[in-house]
Amino acid sequence: MGKTLAEKILSAKSGKDCAPGDIVTVPVDFVFSHDGTMPLAIQQMEKELNTRKVFDPEKVAGVCDHASPSPSEQVSNVQIFMRKFAKENNMPYFFENGDGICHQIVAEKFSAPGKIIIGGDSHTCTHGALAAFGTGMGSTDVGAIMAYGTTWLRVPEAFKFDINGELPKYVTSKDVFLHIVREITADGATYMSMEFMGDTVKNMSVESRLVMSNMAIEAGGKVGLCAADEKVRQFLAKYGREHEYKPLAADPDAHYANELQVDATKLEPLIAYPHRVDNVKPVSEFAGMELDQVCIGSCTNGRLEDLKVAAEILKGKKVHKDTRLVVYAASRGVMLEAMQAGYIQTLVEAGAAVCPPGCGFCIGRTVALGDGEKVLSTQNRNFKGRMGNNKSEIYLSNVPVAAVSAIYGKVTDPREVL
Numbered sequence: 001m002g003k004t005l006a007e008k009i010l011s012a013k014s015g016k017d018c019a020p021g022d023i024v025t026v027p028v029d030f031v032f033s034h035d036g037t038m039p040l041a042i043q044q045m046e047k048e049l050n051t052r053k054v055f056d057p058e059k060v061a062g063v064c065d066h067a068s069p070s071p072s073e074q075v076s077n078v079q080i081f082m083r084k085f086a087k088e089n090n091m092p093y094f095f096e097n098g099d100g101i102c103h104q105i106v107a108e109k110f111s112a113p114g115k116i117i118i119g120g121d122s123h124t125c126t127h128g129a130l131a132a133f134g135t136g137m138g139s140t141d142v143g144a145i146m147a148y149g150t151t152w153l154r155v156p157e158a159f160k161f162d163i164n165g166e167l168p169k170y171v172t173s174k175d176v177f178l179h180i181v182r183e184i185t186a187d188g189a190t191y192m193s194m195e196f197m198g199d200t201v202k203n204m205s206v207e208s209r210l211v212m213s214n215m216a217i218e219a220g221g222k223v224g225l226c227a228a229d230e231k232v233r234q235f236l237a238k239y240g241r242e243h244e245y246k247p248l249a250a251d252p253d254a255h256y257a258n259e260l261q262v263d264a265t266k267l268e269p270l271i272a273y274p275h276r277v278d279n280v281k282p283v284s285e286f287a288g289m290e291l292d293q294v295c296i297g298s299c300t301n302g303r304l305e306d307l308k309v310a311a312e313i314l315k316g317k318k319v320h321k322d323t324r325l326v327v328y329a330a331s332r333g334v335m336l337e338a339m340q341a342g343y344i345q346t347l348v349e350a351g352a353a354v355c356p357p358g359c360g361f362c363i364g365r366t367v368a369l370g371d372g373e374k375v376l377s378t379q380n381r382n383f384k385g386r387m388g389n390n391k392s393e394i395y396l397s398n399v400p401v402a403a404v405s406a407i408y409g410k411v412t413d414p415r416e417v418l
């Protein structure tokens, strides 16, 4: 029988013809962690394995992104601890405050079809958009991988998402995923390989595919995979890594434990409302709700195409006087491209607070909300307290909805006003 993408990657890496449920041992091509989890991983190496030495300095990275630039003495000390470890191990890849969010950096510099990428962060599933088996692990596992370069995995069953038809205007891959999570719920794909296919996915940019893969964990997915095609080749070529490209797709006769058909032509801009990602309703149901803050960025929607759309909508306009707009590019590379294209200039002129690349508002470490405030954000999670305040409300949307809502100071459907 044919293989799913996950089965193909894990069979090739383990050297075994594997099927769902099998436990395989695989070499890890790249492992990374950040200022939220790396200190724990280092401590686990010391405590459990009695070592501070990484298996291959070229295959391990640390990123200062979750609280960056460091907002406190405590975080600064954590970052010192990480830097010391990286220096000691002669690790060439250590990413500093302002370099960006780990997932965007790793997508630009290290992910490639068929690779196994492990991160000390749940959104490591992002790398599935490049047909890499990317998955997040806890700090004990990450510590062991940093020391030995291998890990074990249970081969996941697969959930096929067959997405077809042209997306209507102002409907994006974010809405495709919000629709999926509404249909299957936040634990509907627990420990499964979510495999996104169909002509809508084929026609999407890699940047848009990264949004769906990034959010796979929001439905419990172990990985969120897309086939490696010509668009992936071009993406790698942009970052000087065309040689890392190889085509990779599921076999046509692969077996899926579950399947969902999505008619993209019927989708509309959606909102996930507090406090669950699978609380999803059409934007029209919230139209007119006043907003204290709008946030554009994160590892979900902080890429160049997102900033381009935001700048096009906000060009010559002003952020509403009763609303704040906060923007974070996902990486230094994205920020530079957005500056060269004039998007940052436009956003600043419109009244946005544009911050240095990083996680920023997404996890409430460097930007936090006040009591009772309502925020519309392009990130992937809206759990209670997620953005630094238990008494605030987080609504999630795509970029066009966020940008146009910033102008009106209330939730606005772009199809009504643009």
Ligand SMILES: CC(C)[C@H](C(=O)O)[C@@H](O)C(=O)O
Pocket: 036, 037, 066, 120, 121, 122, 123, 136, 363
């Ligand atoms: C802090 C970190 C462990 C966490 C994650 O694993 O995802 C964060 O990045 C998040 O998005 O909630």
Ligand code: SF4
Pocket: 066, 101, 102, 103, 121, 123, 298, 299, 300, 358, 359, 362, 363, 379, 380
């Ligand atoms: S941007 Fe948000 S979701 Fe992404 S890694 Fe940072 S905190 Fe996690």
